[in-house]
Amino acid sequence: MVKDAPALSAKAAKKKRKGETEPVAMQLYSIDYAVTPADLRFNPMPDGIYHDVINFMATAFDEEGALVASQISQVAADLKPETFRDIQLGGVRVHQEIDVPLKSVALRLGVEDVADSHIGTLEIPLPVQAPPDAPAGSAAFHASR
16 A cells, blocks of 8 residues: 655745745656665564555755655555565565656655665756656656665
């Protein structure tokens, strides 16, 4: 099961409370994560199920270092033994999308294995050019851990 939780920066949340919102030009980024099984710790349960919780995080920052966009997708996995074997062979793959203000200068991606609190991050300078075959108005990035 994947749960998404968009978040606002403190500055954006304050403006929203005051009703001071103005249109912001946005860029959609599409992210494909691929996490190797060696980087994850699935806990075997007494009933034979393998359990883990993994957070996939994307945050964007402006030139002042202020957070301007954030998206967290949480995967709560309870895997049957045959599915766990498939994960051991092919890893975990998750797709995530985030709308980022055009003024953003960096996109930071993170993967957290909640079971052992291990986190891996990657920072990408923005803008990222869309692949030639991507729909207009989108950019794609493929992240592997």
